[in-house]
Amino acid sequence: MKYQAVIGLEVHAELSTKSKIYCSCSTSFGAPINTHTCPVCTGMPGALPVLNKQVVHYAAKMGLATGCTVNQLCKADRKNYFYPDLPKAYQISQFDVPICENGEVFFYVDGEKKSCRLERIHFEEDAGKLLHDEIDGTVVDFNRCGVPLIEMVTKPDLHSSAEAKEFLEMIKTTLSYLDICDCKMEEGSIRCDVNVSIRPEGSEEFGTRVEMKNINTFSGAVRAIDYEIARQIEVVENGGEIQQETRRWDDVKLKNTVMRTKEDAQDYRYFPDPDLIAVEISDEWMDQIKSEIPELPISRYERYLNEYGMTAMEARLLSDNFAKAELLDAAAKQVKPKAAANWILSDISKYLNDKGVELPDTKMTADKLVDLVKLIEAGTISGAAGKKVLPSMFETDETVEAIVERMGLKQVSDEGAILAIVQDVIAKNEKAVADFKAGKNVTGFLVGQCMKASKGQGNPQVINKLIAQELAKL
Amino acid sequence: MALFEKTAAELSKMLADKEISAVELAQDVFARTKAVEDKVQGYVTVAEESALAQAAEVDKKRAAGETLSALAGIPVAVKDNICTKGTLTTCASKMLYNFKPPYNATVVEKLAAHDVVMTGKANMDEFAMGSSCENSAAHPTHNPHGLNRVPGGSSGGSAAVVAAGEVPLALGSDTGGSIRQPASFCGVVGLKPTYGAVSRYGLIAFASSLDQIGPFGRSVEDVAMLLDAITGHDPMHDSTSVKTPFEGSTRANLNADIKGMKIGLPKEYFGAGISDAVRESVLAAAETYKSLGAEVFEISLPLVEYALPVYYILSSAEASSNLARFDGVKYGYRTPNAGDDLIALYTKSRSEGFGAEVQRRIMLGTYVLSSGYYDAYYKKARAAQRKIREEFANAFEKCDVILTPVAPTTAYEIGSKTTNPLEMYAGDICTVSVNIAGLPGLVQPCGFDADKMPIGMQLIGPRFGEQKLLDAGLAFEQASGLKNIIAAL
Numbered sequence: 001m002k003y004q005a006v007i008g009l010e011v012h013a014e015l016s017t018k019s020k021i022y023c024s025c026s027t028s029f030g031a032p033i034n035t036h037t038c039p040v041c042t043g044m045p046g047a048l049p050v051l052n053k054q055v056v057h058y059a060a061k062m063g064l065a066t067g068c069t070v071n072q073l074c075k076a077d078r079k080n081y082f083y084p085d086l087p088k089a090y091q092i093s094q095f096d097v098p099i100c101e102n103g104e105v106f107f108y109v110d111g112e113k114k115s116c117r118l119e120r121i122h123f124e125e126d127a128g129k130l131l132h133d134e135i136d137g138t139v140v141d142f143n144r145c146g147v148p149l150i151e152m153v154t155k156p157d158l159h160s161s162a163e164a165k166e167f168l169e170m171i172k173t174t175l176s177y178l179d180i181c182d183c184k185m186e187e188g189s190i191r192c193d194v195n196v197s198i199r200p201e202g203s204e205e206f207g208t209r210v211e212m213k214n215i216n217t218f219s220g221a222v223r224a225i226d227y228e229i230a231r232q233i234e235v236v237e238n239g240g241e242i243q244q245e246t247r248r249w250d251d252v253k254l255k256n257t258v259m260r261t262k263e264d265a266q267d268y269r270y271f272p273d274p275d276l277i278a279v280e281i282s283d284e285w286m287d288q289i290k291s292e293i294p295e296l297p298i299s300r301y302e303r304y305l306n307e308y309g310m311t312a313m314e315a316r317l318l319s320d321n322f323a324k325a326e327l328l329d330a331a332a333k334q335v336k337p338k339a340a341a342n343w344i345l346s347d348i349s350k351y352l353n354d355k356g357v358e359l360p361d362t363k364m365t366a367d368k369l370v371d372l373v374k375l376i377e378a379g380t381i382s383g384a385a386g387k388k389v390l391p392s393m394f395e396t397d398e399t400v401e402a403i404v405e406r407m408g409l410k411q412v413s414d415e416g417a418i419l420a421i422v423q424d425v426i427a428k429n430e431k432a433v434a435d436f437k438a439g440k441n442v443t444g445f446l447v448g449q450c451m452k453a454s455k456g457q458g459n460p461q462v463i464n465k466l467i468a469q470e471l472a473k474l
Numbered sequence: 475m476a477l478f479e480k481t482a483a484e485l486s487k488m489l490a491d492k493e494i495s496a497v498e499l500a501q502d503v504f505a506r507t508k509a510v511e512d513k514v515q516g517y518v519t520v521a522e523e524s525a526l527a528q529a530a531e532v533d534k535k536r537a538a539g540e541t542l543s544a545l546a547g548i549p550v551a552v553k554d555n556i557c558t559k560g561t562l563t564t565c566a567s568k569m570l571y572n573f574k575p576p577y578n579a580t581v582v583e584k585l586a587a588h589d590v591v592m593t594g595k596a597n598m599d600e601f602a603m604g605s606s607c608e609n610s611a612a613h614p615t616h617n618p619h620g621l622n623r624v625p626g627g628s629s630g631g632s633a634a635v636v637a638a639g640e641v642p643l644a645l646g647s648d649t650g651g652s653i654r655q656p657a658s659f660c661g662v663v664g665l666k667p668t669y670g671a672v673s674r675y676g677l678i679a680f681a682s683s684l685d686q687i688g689p690f691g692r693s694v695e696d697v698a699m700l701l702d703a704i705t706g707h708d709p710m711h712d713s714t715s716v717k718t719p720f721e722g723s724t725r726a727n728l729n730a731d732i733k734g735m736k737i738g739l740p741k742e743y744f745g746a747g748i749s750d751a752v753r754e755s756v757l758a759a760a761e762t763y764k765s766l767g768a769e770v771f772e773i774s775l776p777l778v779e780y781a782l783p784v785y786y787i788l789s790s791a792e793a794s795s796n797l798a799r800f801d802g803v804k805y806g807y808r809t810p811n812a813g814d815d816l817i818a819l820y821t822k823s824r825s826e827g828f829g830a831e832v833q834r835r836i837m838l839g840t841y842v843l844s845s846g847y848y849d850a851y852y853k854k855a856r857a858a859q860r861k862i863r864e865e866f867a868n869a870f871e872k873c874d875v876i877l878t879p880v881a882p883t884t885a886y887e888i889g890s891k892t893t894n895p896l897e898m899y900a901g902d903i904c905t906v907s908v909n910i911a912g913l914p915g916l917v918q919p920c921g922f923d924a925d926k927m928p929i930g931m932q933l934i935g936p937r938f939g940e941q942k943l944l945d946a947g948l949a950f951e952q953a954s955g956l957k958n959i960i961a962a963l
Contacts, residue, residue: 039577043799045570045678046557046579048712080795080843082820089798140803269843271852274683274792276713 002201003236005229007158008209009221010193011171012149013181014126015058020146021125022049022092027148029187033131033141041146043087048275051076055148056099056279058180059123060289062150063100065174065296066118072281074099079268084140085128093151095270098122099279105154106298107170109163111312116167117155124149156195156206161225168192168218169320173297177322185217192221196228198236207232208242212249212256224249228256300325308337317345323359324349330366335373343369347390355394362394369393371400379459385409413459415466418450421458422466425449436471443467477502481958482642482696486544492536496529496547500591503549507593507640510963513621516635518554518612519562520594525549528591535589544725545703546589551635551644554595555602556687557676558582565678566610567600569827570806579676580711581645581687581704588703593641597631600829601797602652602680604628605901608892609831616888617659618961620927623885626656629690633660636690639960643700644690649680650785651880651905653688654917658880658930661919661959663697663947664690668937669912670716673708679796681789682714684909692958694918694947698725701940720941727941730949733767737946738873740775743904749883755921755929756879762953763877763946773873777865780858781907786899787842787855788910793832794839800827834895859910866911870936875946877933879904880917884927908934916943919956928959 020027023040039047063070077095103118128145132138152171158164172190175181182189192215197207212228215221227249232242247256281289297319304315319325324344331340348369352359372389375381381389381404392403404410412418425446426433432442443464450463477485477499488494504522511517532547552558555565557575559582564570578586585592599609607615607630615630617623618638625634629646633656636644646653648666657664665688672687679685689700702725707717720727739760744753760770802808802823809822828836842851869876881901891898908915913934920931931950935943951957 039575042804044557044576044805045563045565045573045799046555046575046674046676047577048675050710050713078795080798082798082801084803084816087799087804089801090795267845269795269840269845269848271791271795271843271848274681274714275679 003198003229003233004201004203005159005225006156006197006199006206007160007164007225008156008195009154009158009164009167010195011152011168012191013152013171013175014189015055015148015150015180016182017052017054017058017148019052021052021055021123021148022146025146029184031143033139033143036143037145041087042142043089049092049273051276051279052148055123056281057285057289058148058178059099059121059150060281060286061178061180061293062152062175063103063121064290065178065293066100066103066105066121066152068100068103068118068121070100070281070286071097072286073097074279076273076276076279077270078273079270081266081268083127084138085130085145087128087142087145091125091127092273092276093124094122105167105170105174107166108301109166114163114166116157116163119153119155121150121152124151156197161222161229164194164225165218165222168221170297172218173320177294177297188216191216194221194225194228196225196232197242198229198232208244210242210244211246213246213259214248214250216251220249220251223251223254224256227254231256294322294326297325300329308332308341310338310341314341314345321359327359327364327366327369331369331373334370335377339373339377340369343373347387351390351394363397364394368400375400375404379411379413380404381409381411382456382460385411385456408455408457410457411459412454412457413462415462418454418458418462419466421450421453422463422470425453426467426470433474437474443471476506478506478639479958479960480642481693482545482548482691482699483693485548485642486699489536489547490542490544496532496536496591497526499547500526500529500549500593503593503641506638507635510618510638510640513963514616514618514634514638514640515613516597516615516625516631516638516640517551517594518564518566518597518610518631521561521592522594524561525591525593528589532589532591543588543703544699545585547591548643549591549593549641550585550700551593551596551632551641552582552585553629553632553644553646554598555647555678555680556582556645557678558592558595562595563678564595564612565601566598566612567828567832568611568807569800571611573806575676577676580673580708582676584704584706590703596629596635596644596646599628599630599831601678601793601832602628602647602649602685603793603831603835605651605655605898606888606891607631607634607656608888609829611829614888617885617927618963619661620885620925622887623927624659624888626659626881626885628652628656629664630656632690633657633662633664636660636662636692637959637961638963642691643696645687645700645704646690647677647685647687648909649684649686649789650909651902653690654905654908654915654930654932655881655901657690657917658932659885659928661928661930661961662690662692663694663916663918664688665697665701665917665940665943666908666915667701667705667940668718668914669909670714671705671718671914671938671940673706673712673715675708675711679792681792682796683792684785684789686909692960694944694951695725695728697916698728698944718938718940720938724941724944728948729945730952732763732946732949735763735768735875735942735946736873737763737768737770738773738869738876739770740773740778740869740876740878742775742778743878747882747900747903748879751923752879752881752883752929756877756931759920759931759950759954760877762950766949766953770877771873773869773876775865775869775907777858777862778907781862781910782899782903784855784858784862784910785902785906786838787851788859790835790839791843791852792839794836794843797828797832797836800824802827831895862907863911866907866913867936874942875933875935875939877931880930880932881905884923884925884929904932913937914940914943916947918947918951919959920950920954921956
């Protein structure tokens with residue numbers, strides 16, 4: 001029998017606010033343990049939470065960018081459970097009225113446009129971290145406790161690990177476009193739980209769902225989903241039944257094991273947090289949030305394909321990076337998009353990779369890129385000289401012209417000046433002349449010599465033309 | 475008259491006039507404490523050393539000519555559920571037997587800014603759950619007016635030390651009557667402010683949506699004085715704190731002229747279950763008000779009969795969550811009997827650390843929040859709470875304040891109700907509706923029963939009606955002469 005997998009995701013993203021969600025402690029990663037803590041985030045008796053408004057702002061922004069309805073009146077609820085990394089023994093989350101509901105995320109899988117609906121987005125606080133140590137045993141680090149998260153819950157609209165991966169990539173790209181998450185996977189900025197079930201192909205009914213936790217990377221999600229689909233098919237094919245349970249994915253052993261069965265399902269006893277008041281987002285605030293949302297990645301991707309005539313690969317590479325896409329679109333107003341895109345995809349990307357920096361951390365601007373392209377198009381500098389100019393464009397405030405001037409890279413296209421060089425080179429290379437007369441092609445060699453003699457500043461096209469002209473006279 | 479017998483207002487003037495020093499005053503109240511505390515046992519922790527140091531500091535400031543608050547140098551006791559940095563804050567529970575908070579509650583910071591001298595931490599029912607101060611892991615407190623009787627609760631220690639002359643002022647907290655009922659039992663004045671008027675930051679929570687810190691004193695003016703020091707919007711620390719119209723000004727604006735004030739007597743508060751002595755005494759107070767020119771009339775609040783179950787559902791639900799953090803992991807009591815088992819660490823620490831009443835409320839609260847019961851209990855209670863609020867709001871269209879009894883009886887004997895929690899809960903019938911509706915309530919003495927035990931009356935005001943309550947309280951206090959009552963010990 002053929003089966004269809006049905007997949008839903010719960011994606012947690014840490015928001016890049018400066019301070020925690022309910023206190024003023026720093027959210028920065030990597031501090032010595034228990035230094036970014038206070039009575040509030042360590043759950044000291046009597047301490048009370050006060051909501052960081054930036055969290056509301058960021059969560060609503062993600063909601064608007066994913067087509068959600070934003071509940072302008074929402075509230076915080078307590079989710080009660082015991083665990084050593086949860087100092088209050090409840091997590092302040094949102095239950096029946098999340099800040100955002102009913103969205104939809106679009107993405108491409110192998111050139112085909114797909115979508116996955118979002119059931120909800122809510123904000124909540126992260127828990128602390130248990131550190132296991134051979135000497136001290138297990139210790140708790142509360143630095144992460146109270147770092148703001150949004151949880152995005154999808155409908156079961158995905159049907160393969162490839163779809164799940166592309167959905168996750170689109171969520172990540174959107175978060176970075178909105179500048180609300182630093183998207184550092186290695187620091188756990190984005191984490192996801194996966195729900196998987198299978199059903200006979202063509203069936204409308206849902207199979208029994210298995211939840212998988214401890215998935216830390218998108219590629220890990222792919223492996224975990226593929227494993228779980230295969231496992232479920234095997235169980236069913238062998239006449240077994242899928243149990244509703246939570247399984248822990250092990251990305252080293254590449255298998256999952258049972259964590260909790262349905263019987264151990266927790267009753268979280270959600271209720272409105274009486275320490276907090278209702279969250280109200282005014283119309284003015286909503287307008288402000290809306291005004292901060294840039295053109296989104298999927299729209300740019302499609303525009304690059306259709307309007308700029310790029311390949312899918314080029315469009316994807318450019319639309320995936322907000323700063324690069326912004327640079328391209330600004331430059332494309334003045335020069336051919338393809339010309340600007342080529343620079344961004346090749347030498348600009350290479351520079352950023354080599355240096356390990358992001359575009360906004362450099363002094364590169366769209367105006368500089370436009371100047372560079374125009375100077376090359378006008379023949380003022382060669383393409384090769386352009387590559388030499390580039391590092392200074394990232395690192396200094398000089399205009400491109402000034403860099404070209406300083407580095408002496410201006411191209412000589414004046415035929416009179418180049419003719420003198422060409423004639424001189426021909427006169428000094430008797431062997432080449434002899435070879436030419438014997439029928440050999442010596443143009444390449446002579447062009448090289450001329451370039452050398454002009455210190456690289458001679459326009460190669462002019463040199464080519466004049467060499468051909470002078471040789472013909474012999 | 476010894477210093478300990480004076481009101482805070484009198485002492486404030488003497489200090490300002492340099493008739494006495496803060497150190498002399500502190501020494502006098504601690505001498506009184508030494509003399510009577512064995513009998514009363516109102517404190518969990520007496521902080522004599524730090525108090526004398528604070529007093530010396532105040533004297534130094536005054537000598538240097540600094541402008542000081544009216545409360546500068548005045549001794550104040552603080553209930554043991556309010557966090558005091560570096561000073562034991564136990565909530566009268568074994569669970570927090572060794573807990574020294576790393577921070578001060580907002581009210582404690584405010585008292586310090588007023589140069590108040592903190593005398594110690596007052597006894598209470600464990601985690602503020604109880605009405606008799608018998609549920610204290612430390613020891614029961616005795617009513618100074620009858621040592622074999624309870625002082626009321628949960629702020630029984632605060633009320634008792636004020637009534638015994640151990641201190642002129644104290645802070646308590648009130649979730650369902652925990653300031654007002656002990657004030658009534660001990661013959662002192664106590665105020666439960668409007669919800670949000672005083673920051674809860676640093677008050678170890680029992681039921682967050684109902685808890686409110688408030689003042690005790692032996693006169694209406696003294697209570698106004700302490701209220702003025704502790705009210706204030708605290709947006710950085712308490713989301714439920716609000717800005718009040720009377721902030722810091724109630725004492726200055728006290729006005730005993732209440733001619734034309736409309737006073738409602740809700741008939742439901744005077745029915746069966748209220749002892750004759752209490753009913754007659756409160757109705758006599760109503761007559762006094764008439765003679766002072768107030769308009770006194772009967773009103774009806776039919777929904778208040780639901781206030782008691784609503785209160786026990788909501789307060790227990792919140793408590794079950796608020797008290798979950800006491801798990802033996804981070805601070806306080808940790809069982810030595812858990813071995814390496816995490817679940818055993820939780821269950822044994824909690825079973826051994828919490829007293830029976832606290833465990834009962836946690837179980838009750840966990841039950842009403844459980845899946846399948848939430849709608850029937852918690853949700854329904856919240857709906858009833860809205861109705862009760864509306865009913866009070868409607869009543870205040872017709873009257874300025876509402877006059878009621880505080881408790882069905884005067885202080886009862888220690889041990890007489892401990893075997894029947896339901897009977898104990900029923901004693902809260904007159905006070906819980908005020909918390910359910912988030913309103914202010916003032917309690918002050920209005921008479922004595924045949925056993926010479928104090929009887930209190932309760933004035934309930936609309937939201938932010940503190941000034942009206944204090945004005946009405948002052949008018950009665952002046953007319954009745956029932957002021958600054960110190961138990962003979």
